[in-house]
Amino acid sequence: MSLSGLHAVVTGAGSGIGRAIAEELAAANAQVTLIGRHIDRLGETADRIGDAAFAAPADVTDPDALAAAIEAGRDRFGPVDILVNNAGGAVSAPFMTTTADHLRAMLALNLEAPAEAIRLVLPGMLTRRRGRIVNIASTAGLKGYPYVTAYVAAKHGLVGLTRALALEVASKGVTVNAVCPGFTDTELVARSVELLVDRTGRSADEARATLAASNPQGRFITPCEVAAMVVWLSGEAASGVNGAALPVAGGET
Structure with a gap:
Protein backbone atom coordinates (compact mmCIF):
# COMPACT_ATOMS: atom_id res chain seq x y z
CA MET A 1 0.00 0.00 0.00
CA SER A 2 1.34 3.40 -0.94
CA LEU A 3 0.46 6.66 0.77
CA SER A 4 2.97 8.54 -1.36
CA GLY A 5 2.50 12.30 -1.37
CA LEU A 6 0.16 12.30 1.64
CA HIS A 7 0.77 14.19 4.87
CA ALA A 8 -0.19 12.42 8.10
CA VAL A 9 -0.35 13.94 11.59
CA VAL A 10 0.08 11.53 14.51
CA THR A 11 -0.42 12.65 18.10
CA GLY A 12 1.29 10.83 20.94
CA ALA A 13 3.98 9.81 18.48
CA GLY A 14 6.90 9.62 20.89
CA SER A 15 6.53 5.99 21.92
CA GLY A 16 4.37 2.88 21.94
CA ILE A 17 1.45 2.71 19.55
CA GLY A 18 2.01 6.26 18.28
CA ARG A 19 5.60 5.57 17.32
CA ALA A 20 4.61 2.35 15.55
CA ILE A 21 1.86 4.16 13.64
CA ALA A 22 4.23 6.92 12.54
CA GLU A 23 6.83 4.42 11.38
CA GLU A 24 4.31 2.33 9.44
CA LEU A 25 2.80 5.40 7.76
CA ALA A 26 6.29 6.51 6.74
CA ALA A 27 7.04 3.00 5.47
CA ALA A 28 3.98 3.43 3.22
CA ASN A 29 5.63 6.63 1.89
CA ALA A 30 3.58 9.17 3.82
CA GLN A 31 5.22 12.25 5.31
CA VAL A 32 4.49 12.39 9.02
CA THR A 33 4.20 15.21 11.53
CA LEU A 34 4.89 13.88 15.02
CA ILE A 35 3.11 15.58 17.93
CA GLY A 36 3.63 14.88 21.62
CA ARG A 37 4.76 16.35 24.92
CA HIS A 38 8.14 14.67 25.22
CA ILE A 39 10.67 16.35 22.95
CA ASP A 40 13.35 13.70 23.42
CA ARG A 41 11.00 10.86 22.52
CA LEU A 42 9.66 12.70 19.49
CA GLY A 43 13.24 13.25 18.37
CA GLU A 44 13.95 9.54 18.69
CA THR A 45 10.93 8.71 16.55
CA ALA A 46 11.94 11.30 13.96
CA ASP A 47 15.48 9.93 13.88
CA ARG A 48 14.17 6.42 13.31
CA ILE A 49 12.04 7.57 10.37
CA GLY A 50 14.35 10.11 8.75
CA ASP A 51 13.49 12.96 6.39
CA ALA A 52 9.85 11.91 6.08
CA ALA A 53 9.23 12.90 9.71
CA PHE A 54 8.90 16.28 11.40
CA ALA A 55 8.72 16.64 15.18
CA ALA A 56 6.33 19.31 16.49
CA PRO A 57 6.25 19.16 20.31
CA ALA A 58 2.95 20.10 21.96
CA ASP A 59 0.62 19.16 24.77
CA VAL A 60 -2.51 18.15 22.88
CA THR A 61 -4.71 19.39 25.73
CA ASP A 62 -3.47 22.94 25.06
CA PRO A 63 -5.51 24.10 22.03
CA ASP A 64 -3.08 26.88 21.10
CA ALA A 65 -0.06 24.58 21.28
CA LEU A 66 -1.88 21.91 19.27
CA ALA A 67 -2.85 24.43 16.59
CA ALA A 68 0.73 25.70 16.37
CA ALA A 69 2.11 22.16 16.02
CA ILE A 70 -0.33 21.25 13.24
CA GLU A 71 0.41 24.52 11.45
CA ALA A 72 4.15 23.83 11.69
CA GLY A 73 3.53 20.45 10.09
CA ARG A 74 1.56 22.08 7.28
CA ASP A 75 4.42 24.48 6.68
CA ARG A 76 6.76 21.50 6.34
CA PHE A 77 4.66 18.97 4.41
CA GLY A 78 1.56 20.77 3.14
CA PRO A 79 -2.14 20.14 3.84
CA VAL A 80 -3.07 17.36 6.24
CA ASP A 81 -4.50 14.29 4.50
CA ILE A 82 -4.49 11.87 7.44
CA LEU A 83 -5.06 12.60 11.13
CA VAL A 84 -4.37 9.92 13.72
CA ASN A 85 -5.55 10.92 17.20
CA ASN A 86 -3.44 8.55 19.25
CA ALA A 87 -2.45 10.57 22.33
CA GLY A 88 -4.24 9.25 25.40
CA GLY A 89 -3.85 8.03 28.94
CA ALA A 90 -5.67 6.44 31.85
CA VAL A 91 -6.24 7.22 35.51
CA SER A 92 -6.85 4.12 37.60
CA ALA A 93 -8.91 4.42 40.79
CA PRO A 94 -12.10 3.01 42.30
CA PHE A 95 -15.10 5.09 41.32
CA MET A 96 -15.59 6.53 44.82
CA THR A 97 -12.06 7.95 44.80
CA THR A 98 -12.26 9.14 41.19
CA THR A 99 -12.54 12.91 41.51
CA ALA A 100 -14.12 15.47 39.22
CA ASP A 101 -10.59 16.56 38.32
CA HIS A 102 -9.77 12.98 37.25
CA LEU A 103 -12.83 12.93 35.01
CA ARG A 104 -12.06 16.31 33.50
CA ALA A 105 -8.46 15.27 32.82
CA MET A 106 -9.55 12.07 31.08
CA LEU A 107 -12.11 13.91 28.97
CA ALA A 108 -9.60 16.62 28.06
CA LEU A 109 -6.96 14.16 26.90
CA ASN A 110 -9.01 11.34 25.40
CA LEU A 111 -12.00 13.21 23.93
CA GLU A 112 -11.63 16.98 23.79
CA ALA A 113 -8.09 16.99 22.34
CA LEU A 122 -11.27 18.89 8.74
CA PRO A 123 -11.99 22.12 6.80
CA GLY A 124 -9.06 21.49 4.47
CA MET A 125 -10.07 17.87 3.99
CA LEU A 126 -13.60 18.89 3.07
CA THR A 127 -12.32 21.48 0.60
CA ARG A 128 -10.13 18.88 -1.11
CA ARG A 129 -12.81 16.17 -0.70
CA GLY A 144 -16.53 -1.55 30.67
CA TYR A 145 -13.50 -2.19 32.84
CA PRO A 146 -13.43 -1.73 36.62
CA TYR A 147 -11.34 0.95 38.33
CA VAL A 148 -10.98 3.10 35.20
CA THR A 149 -14.44 4.63 34.96
CA ALA A 150 -13.24 8.07 33.84
CA TYR A 151 -11.06 6.55 31.11
CA VAL A 152 -13.85 4.24 29.93
CA ALA A 153 -16.31 7.13 29.81
CA ALA A 154 -13.91 9.24 27.75
CA LYS A 155 -13.14 6.44 25.29
CA HIS A 156 -16.85 5.70 24.87
CA GLY A 157 -17.22 9.38 24.04
CA LEU A 158 -14.46 9.16 21.43
CA VAL A 159 -16.20 6.21 19.76
CA GLY A 160 -19.46 8.16 19.78
CA LEU A 161 -17.77 11.18 18.22
CA THR A 162 -16.32 8.91 15.54
CA ARG A 163 -19.68 7.42 14.63
CA ALA A 164 -21.54 10.74 14.55
CA LEU A 165 -18.93 12.70 12.60
CA ALA A 166 -18.58 9.87 10.08
CA LEU A 167 -22.22 10.38 9.10
CA GLU A 168 -21.74 14.13 8.66
CA VAL A 169 -18.84 13.73 6.24
CA ALA A 170 -19.81 10.46 4.54
CA SER A 171 -20.64 12.09 1.20
CA LYS A 172 -17.71 14.51 1.27
CA GLY A 173 -14.69 12.31 0.60
CA VAL A 174 -13.65 11.99 4.26
CA THR A 175 -13.82 8.88 6.43
CA VAL A 176 -13.75 8.79 10.22
CA ASN A 177 -13.00 5.55 12.03
CA ALA A 178 -11.80 4.32 15.40
CA VAL A 179 -9.32 1.57 16.17
CA CYS A 180 -9.94 -0.10 19.53
CA PRO A 181 -6.91 -2.02 20.81
CA GLY A 182 -7.13 -4.39 23.74
CA PHE A 183 -4.29 -4.52 26.24
CA THR A 184 -1.24 -3.63 24.16
CA ASP A 185 2.39 -4.16 25.08
CA THR A 186 3.22 -0.53 25.85
CA GLU A 187 4.27 1.65 28.77
CA LEU A 188 0.60 2.15 29.66
CA VAL A 189 0.19 -1.58 30.24
CA ALA A 190 3.48 -1.65 32.13
CA ARG A 191 2.02 0.91 34.54
CA SER A 192 -1.13 -1.20 34.88
CA VAL A 193 1.05 -4.16 35.79
CA GLU A 194 2.79 -2.07 38.45
CA LEU A 195 -0.57 -1.07 39.93
CA LEU A 196 -1.71 -4.68 40.07
CA VAL A 197 1.50 -5.67 41.81
CA SER A 214 -8.72 -10.80 28.80
CA ASN A 215 -7.58 -11.52 25.23
CA PRO A 216 -8.97 -14.90 24.09
CA GLN A 217 -5.64 -15.45 22.33
CA GLY A 218 -3.98 -15.19 25.74
CA ARG A 219 -1.52 -12.46 24.79
CA PHE A 220 -0.95 -8.73 24.51
CA ILE A 221 -1.55 -6.97 21.21
CA THR A 222 1.58 -5.47 19.66
CA PRO A 223 1.81 -1.79 18.62
CA CYS A 224 2.59 -2.90 15.06
CA GLU A 225 -0.75 -4.72 14.82
CA VAL A 226 -2.57 -1.51 15.68
CA ALA A 227 -0.39 0.45 13.25
CA ALA A 228 -1.21 -1.94 10.42
CA MET A 229 -4.92 -1.28 10.90
CA VAL A 230 -4.33 2.47 10.85
CA VAL A 231 -2.32 2.31 7.62
CA TRP A 232 -5.05 0.26 5.95
CA LEU A 233 -7.76 2.71 7.05
CA SER A 234 -5.63 5.54 5.65
CA GLY A 235 -5.51 4.06 2.15
CA GLU A 236 -7.87 3.92 -0.79
CA ALA A 237 -8.73 0.27 -0.15
CA ALA A 238 -10.66 1.35 2.96
CA SER A 239 -12.72 4.05 1.23
CA GLY A 240 -15.94 2.24 2.08
CA VAL A 241 -15.13 1.85 5.78
CA ASN A 242 -16.62 4.77 7.68
CA GLY A 243 -17.93 5.17 11.23
CA ALA A 244 -16.43 1.86 12.32
CA ALA A 245 -14.96 1.07 15.72
CA LEU A 246 -12.62 -1.77 14.86
CA PRO A 247 -11.30 -3.89 17.74
CA VAL A 248 -7.76 -5.25 17.66
CA ALA A 249 -8.13 -7.50 20.64
CA GLY A 250 -8.02 -11.17 19.67
CA GLY A 251 -11.79 -11.60 19.97
CA GLU A 252 -12.28 -9.90 23.36
CA THR A 253 -15.24 -7.86 22.12
Whole structure:
Protein backbone atom coordinates (compact mmCIF):
# COMPACT_ATOMS: atom_id res chain seq x y z
CA MET A 1 0.00 0.00 0.00
CA SER A 2 1.34 3.40 -0.94
CA LEU A 3 0.46 6.66 0.77
CA SER A 4 2.97 8.54 -1.36
CA GLY A 5 2.50 12.30 -1.37
CA LEU A 6 0.16 12.30 1.64
CA HIS A 7 0.77 14.19 4.87
CA ALA A 8 -0.19 12.42 8.10
CA VAL A 9 -0.35 13.94 11.59
CA VAL A 10 0.08 11.53 14.51
CA THR A 11 -0.42 12.65 18.10
CA GLY A 12 1.29 10.83 20.94
CA ALA A 13 3.98 9.81 18.48
CA GLY A 14 6.90 9.62 20.89
CA SER A 15 6.53 5.99 21.92
CA GLY A 16 4.37 2.88 21.94
CA ILE A 17 1.45 2.71 19.55
CA GLY A 18 2.01 6.26 18.28
CA ARG A 19 5.60 5.57 17.32
CA ALA A 20 4.61 2.35 15.55
CA ILE A 21 1.86 4.16 13.64
CA ALA A 22 4.23 6.92 12.54
CA GLU A 23 6.83 4.42 11.38
CA GLU A 24 4.31 2.33 9.44
CA LEU A 25 2.80 5.40 7.76
CA ALA A 26 6.29 6.51 6.74
CA ALA A 27 7.04 3.00 5.47
CA ALA A 28 3.98 3.43 3.22
CA ASN A 29 5.63 6.63 1.89
CA ALA A 30 3.58 9.17 3.82
CA GLN A 31 5.22 12.25 5.31
CA VAL A 32 4.49 12.39 9.02
CA THR A 33 4.20 15.21 11.53
CA LEU A 34 4.89 13.88 15.02
CA ILE A 35 3.11 15.58 17.93
CA GLY A 36 3.63 14.88 21.62
CA ARG A 37 4.76 16.35 24.92
CA HIS A 38 8.14 14.67 25.22
CA ILE A 39 10.67 16.35 22.95
CA ASP A 40 13.35 13.70 23.42
CA ARG A 41 11.00 10.86 22.52
CA LEU A 42 9.66 12.70 19.49
CA GLY A 43 13.24 13.25 18.37
CA GLU A 44 13.95 9.54 18.69
CA THR A 45 10.93 8.71 16.55
CA ALA A 46 11.94 11.30 13.96
CA ASP A 47 15.48 9.93 13.88
CA ARG A 48 14.17 6.42 13.31
CA ILE A 49 12.04 7.57 10.37
CA GLY A 50 14.35 10.11 8.75
CA ASP A 51 13.49 12.96 6.39
CA ALA A 52 9.85 11.91 6.08
CA ALA A 53 9.23 12.90 9.71
CA PHE A 54 8.90 16.28 11.40
CA ALA A 55 8.72 16.64 15.18
CA ALA A 56 6.33 19.31 16.49
CA PRO A 57 6.25 19.16 20.31
CA ALA A 58 2.95 20.10 21.96
CA ASP A 59 0.62 19.16 24.77
CA VAL A 60 -2.51 18.15 22.88
CA THR A 61 -4.71 19.39 25.73
CA ASP A 62 -3.47 22.94 25.06
CA PRO A 63 -5.51 24.10 22.03
CA ASP A 64 -3.08 26.88 21.10
CA ALA A 65 -0.06 24.58 21.28
CA LEU A 66 -1.88 21.91 19.27
CA ALA A 67 -2.85 24.43 16.59
CA ALA A 68 0.73 25.70 16.37
CA ALA A 69 2.11 22.16 16.02
CA ILE A 70 -0.33 21.25 13.24
CA GLU A 71 0.41 24.52 11.45
CA ALA A 72 4.15 23.83 11.69
CA GLY A 73 3.53 20.45 10.09
CA ARG A 74 1.56 22.08 7.28
CA ASP A 75 4.42 24.48 6.68
CA ARG A 76 6.76 21.50 6.34
CA PHE A 77 4.66 18.97 4.41
CA GLY A 78 1.56 20.77 3.14
CA PRO A 79 -2.14 20.14 3.84
CA VAL A 80 -3.07 17.36 6.24
CA ASP A 81 -4.50 14.29 4.50
CA ILE A 82 -4.49 11.87 7.44
CA LEU A 83 -5.06 12.60 11.13
CA VAL A 84 -4.37 9.92 13.72
CA ASN A 85 -5.55 10.92 17.20
CA ASN A 86 -3.44 8.55 19.25
CA ALA A 87 -2.45 10.57 22.33
CA GLY A 88 -4.24 9.25 25.40
CA GLY A 89 -3.85 8.03 28.94
CA ALA A 90 -5.67 6.44 31.85
CA VAL A 91 -6.24 7.22 35.51
CA SER A 92 -6.85 4.12 37.60
CA ALA A 93 -8.91 4.42 40.79
CA PRO A 94 -12.10 3.01 42.30
CA PHE A 95 -15.10 5.09 41.32
CA MET A 96 -15.59 6.53 44.82
CA THR A 97 -12.06 7.95 44.80
CA THR A 98 -12.26 9.14 41.19
CA THR A 99 -12.54 12.91 41.51
CA ALA A 100 -14.12 15.47 39.22
CA ASP A 101 -10.59 16.56 38.32
CA HIS A 102 -9.77 12.98 37.25
CA LEU A 103 -12.83 12.93 35.01
CA ARG A 104 -12.06 16.31 33.50
CA ALA A 105 -8.46 15.27 32.82
CA MET A 106 -9.55 12.07 31.08
CA LEU A 107 -12.11 13.91 28.97
CA ALA A 108 -9.60 16.62 28.06
CA LEU A 109 -6.96 14.16 26.90
CA ASN A 110 -9.01 11.34 25.40
CA LEU A 111 -12.00 13.21 23.93
CA GLU A 112 -11.63 16.98 23.79
CA ALA A 113 -8.09 16.99 22.34
CA PRO A 114 -9.02 14.64 19.46
CA ALA A 115 -12.09 16.77 18.73
CA GLU A 116 -9.93 19.91 18.62
CA ALA A 117 -7.41 18.28 16.29
CA ILE A 118 -10.25 17.29 13.98
CA ARG A 119 -11.58 20.84 13.96
CA LEU A 120 -8.15 22.06 12.89
CA VAL A 121 -7.74 19.71 9.89
CA LEU A 122 -11.27 18.89 8.74
CA PRO A 123 -11.99 22.12 6.80
CA GLY A 124 -9.06 21.49 4.47
CA MET A 125 -10.07 17.87 3.99
CA LEU A 126 -13.60 18.89 3.07
CA THR A 127 -12.32 21.48 0.60
CA ARG A 128 -10.13 18.88 -1.11
CA ARG A 129 -12.81 16.17 -0.70
CA ARG A 130 -10.23 13.72 0.60
CA GLY A 131 -9.26 12.87 4.14
CA ARG A 132 -8.80 10.13 6.67
CA ILE A 133 -9.39 10.56 10.39
CA VAL A 134 -8.46 7.64 12.63
CA ASN A 135 -9.11 7.86 16.36
CA ILE A 136 -7.24 5.42 18.57
CA ALA A 137 -9.87 4.49 21.11
CA SER A 138 -9.70 1.23 23.08
CA THR A 139 -11.77 -1.79 23.89
CA ALA A 140 -12.62 0.49 26.83
CA GLY A 141 -14.67 2.41 24.27
CA LEU A 142 -16.71 -0.72 23.56
CA LYS A 143 -17.10 -2.31 27.02
CA GLY A 144 -16.53 -1.55 30.67
CA TYR A 145 -13.50 -2.19 32.84
CA PRO A 146 -13.43 -1.73 36.62
CA TYR A 147 -11.34 0.95 38.33
CA VAL A 148 -10.98 3.10 35.20
CA THR A 149 -14.44 4.63 34.96
CA ALA A 150 -13.24 8.07 33.84
CA TYR A 151 -11.06 6.55 31.11
CA VAL A 152 -13.85 4.24 29.93
CA ALA A 153 -16.31 7.13 29.81
CA ALA A 154 -13.91 9.24 27.75
CA LYS A 155 -13.14 6.44 25.29
CA HIS A 156 -16.85 5.70 24.87
CA GLY A 157 -17.22 9.38 24.04
CA LEU A 158 -14.46 9.16 21.43
CA VAL A 159 -16.20 6.21 19.76
CA GLY A 160 -19.46 8.16 19.78
CA LEU A 161 -17.77 11.18 18.22
CA THR A 162 -16.32 8.91 15.54
CA ARG A 163 -19.68 7.42 14.63
CA ALA A 164 -21.54 10.74 14.55
CA LEU A 165 -18.93 12.70 12.60
CA ALA A 166 -18.58 9.87 10.08
CA LEU A 167 -22.22 10.38 9.10
CA GLU A 168 -21.74 14.13 8.66
CA VAL A 169 -18.84 13.73 6.24
CA ALA A 170 -19.81 10.46 4.54
CA SER A 171 -20.64 12.09 1.20
CA LYS A 172 -17.71 14.51 1.27
CA GLY A 173 -14.69 12.31 0.60
CA VAL A 174 -13.65 11.99 4.26
CA THR A 175 -13.82 8.88 6.43
CA VAL A 176 -13.75 8.79 10.22
CA ASN A 177 -13.00 5.55 12.03
CA ALA A 178 -11.80 4.32 15.40
CA VAL A 179 -9.32 1.57 16.17
CA CYS A 180 -9.94 -0.10 19.53
CA PRO A 181 -6.91 -2.02 20.81
CA GLY A 182 -7.13 -4.39 23.74
CA PHE A 183 -4.29 -4.52 26.24
CA THR A 184 -1.24 -3.63 24.16
CA ASP A 185 2.39 -4.16 25.08
CA THR A 186 3.22 -0.53 25.85
CA GLU A 187 4.27 1.65 28.77
CA LEU A 188 0.60 2.15 29.66
CA VAL A 189 0.19 -1.58 30.24
CA ALA A 190 3.48 -1.65 32.13
CA ARG A 191 2.02 0.91 34.54
CA SER A 192 -1.13 -1.20 34.88
CA VAL A 193 1.05 -4.16 35.79
CA GLU A 194 2.79 -2.07 38.45
CA LEU A 195 -0.57 -1.07 39.93
CA LEU A 196 -1.71 -4.68 40.07
CA VAL A 197 1.50 -5.67 41.81
CA ASP A 198 1.11 -2.88 44.36
CA ARG A 199 -2.57 -3.55 45.04
CA THR A 200 -2.61 -7.34 45.04
CA GLY A 201 0.90 -8.42 45.97
CA ARG A 202 1.12 -10.60 42.86
CA SER A 203 4.36 -10.93 40.95
CA ALA A 204 4.85 -8.92 37.78
CA ASP A 205 4.53 -12.09 35.70
CA GLU A 206 1.25 -12.97 37.41
CA ALA A 207 -0.07 -9.45 36.88
CA ARG A 208 0.84 -9.53 33.19
CA ALA A 209 -0.84 -12.92 32.81
CA THR A 210 -4.01 -11.53 34.43
CA LEU A 211 -4.20 -8.69 31.94
CA ALA A 212 -3.32 -10.88 28.95
CA ALA A 213 -6.08 -13.32 29.92
CA SER A 214 -8.72 -10.80 28.80
CA ASN A 215 -7.58 -11.52 25.23
CA PRO A 216 -8.97 -14.90 24.09
CA GLN A 217 -5.64 -15.45 22.33
CA GLY A 218 -3.98 -15.19 25.74
CA ARG A 219 -1.52 -12.46 24.79
CA PHE A 220 -0.95 -8.73 24.51
CA ILE A 221 -1.55 -6.97 21.21
CA THR A 222 1.58 -5.47 19.66
CA PRO A 223 1.81 -1.79 18.62
CA CYS A 224 2.59 -2.90 15.06
CA GLU A 225 -0.75 -4.72 14.82
CA VAL A 226 -2.57 -1.51 15.68
CA ALA A 227 -0.39 0.45 13.25
CA ALA A 228 -1.21 -1.94 10.42
CA MET A 229 -4.92 -1.28 10.90
CA VAL A 230 -4.33 2.47 10.85
CA VAL A 231 -2.32 2.31 7.62
CA TRP A 232 -5.05 0.26 5.95
CA LEU A 233 -7.76 2.71 7.05
CA SER A 234 -5.63 5.54 5.65
CA GLY A 235 -5.51 4.06 2.15
CA GLU A 236 -7.87 3.92 -0.79
CA ALA A 237 -8.73 0.27 -0.15
CA ALA A 238 -10.66 1.35 2.96
CA SER A 239 -12.72 4.05 1.23
CA GLY A 240 -15.94 2.24 2.08
CA VAL A 241 -15.13 1.85 5.78
CA ASN A 242 -16.62 4.77 7.68
CA GLY A 243 -17.93 5.17 11.23
CA ALA A 244 -16.43 1.86 12.32
CA ALA A 245 -14.96 1.07 15.72
CA LEU A 246 -12.62 -1.77 14.86
CA PRO A 247 -11.30 -3.89 17.74
CA VAL A 248 -7.76 -5.25 17.66
CA ALA A 249 -8.13 -7.50 20.64
CA GLY A 250 -8.02 -11.17 19.67
CA GLY A 251 -11.79 -11.60 19.97
CA GLU A 252 -12.28 -9.90 23.36
CA THR A 253 -15.24 -7.86 22.12
